[in-house]
Amino acid sequence: GENVEQHPSTLSVQEGDSAVIKCTYSDSASNYFPWYKQELGKRPQLIIDIRSNVGEKKDQRIAVTLNKTAKHFSLHITETQPEDSAVYFCAAHLAFNKFYFGSGTKLNVKP
Amino acid sequence: EPEVTQTPSHQVTQMGQEVILRCVPISNHLYFYWYRQILGQKVEFLVSFYNNEISEKSEIFDDQFSVERPDGSNFTLKIRSTKLEDSAMYFCASREGRKSEAFFGQGTRLTVV
Numbered sequence: 096g097e098n099v100e101q102h103p104s105t106l107s108v109q110e111g112d113s114a115v116i117k118c119t120y121s122d123s124a125s126n127y128f129p130w131y132k133q134e135l136g137k138r139p140q141l142i143i144d145i146r147s148n149v150g151e152k153k154d155q156r157i158a159v160t161l162n163k164t165a166k167h168f169s170l171h172i173t174e175t176q177p178e179d180s181a182v183y184f185c186a187a188h189l190a191f192n193k194f195y196f197g198s199g200t201k202l203n204v205k206p
Numbered sequence: 207e208p209e210v211t212q213t214p215s216h217q218v219t220q221m222g223q224e225v226i227l228r229c230v231p232i233s234n235h236l237y238f239y240w241y242r243q244i245l246g247q248k249v250e251f252l253v254s255f256y257n258n259e260i261s262e263k264s265e266i267f268d269d270q271f272s273v274e275r276p277d278g279s280n281f282t283l284k285i286r287s288t289k290l291e292d293s294a295m296y297f298c299a300s301r302e303g304r305k306s307e308a309f310f311g312q313g314t315r316l317t318v319v
Contacts, residue, residue: 129307138297138310184249193262194308196249
């Protein structure tokens with residue numbers, strides 16, 4: 096099966112700085128890579144996703160890059176704000192069925 | 207905006223008791239999932255369900271677990287004889303199609319005492 100590794104486990108940045116979270120996956124057949132934001136006690140919410148036929152996708156302050164050869168993908172948040180503080184999970188989707196989640200990154204944006 | 211809804215939000219049960227966690231997926235969705243998240247840990251896949259049958263299950267999903275879609279709208283997870291280590295947040299998710307994003311419910315926090 097798929098194995099998704101996520102780093103770092105915690106990330107603390109100053110408001111206005113950029114944050115980068117990285118994930119690697121093991122199965123080259125994975126073809127869909129969503130990122131979820133989970134605020135304390137709440138459900139995971141999709142914030143951005145990328146498919147394997149695309150190398151980069153951007154939505155305002157959030158961008159995701161995918162390197163299929165190296166089997167890694169990254170989440171980039173620019174101009175971070177305190178409300179970006181949450182746990183972020185990457186996931187890899189294999190064969191249109193289940194998602195494999197990374198272990199999560201707790202992002203703390205200090206005002 | 208349509209949402210996946212789960213009930214109850216929190217359930218406390220005694221070890222050995224049966225629990226049923228309920229989910230109402232988004233109405234036109236065809237793929238259904240249960241995930242769990244032990245406090246502070248990653249979200250773990252339990253089971254996927256399509257066309258009224260289990261399409262895949264993880265090693266966590268042993269004989270103590272079962273899923274059902276009893277009436278075309280609800281999607282339930284039953285744990286027959288709960289153990290302390292079953293304490294976790296359980297998330298239901300649904301997808302419209304094979305290429306679409308998954309929407310998660312707000313979760314049921316199960317506490318086994």
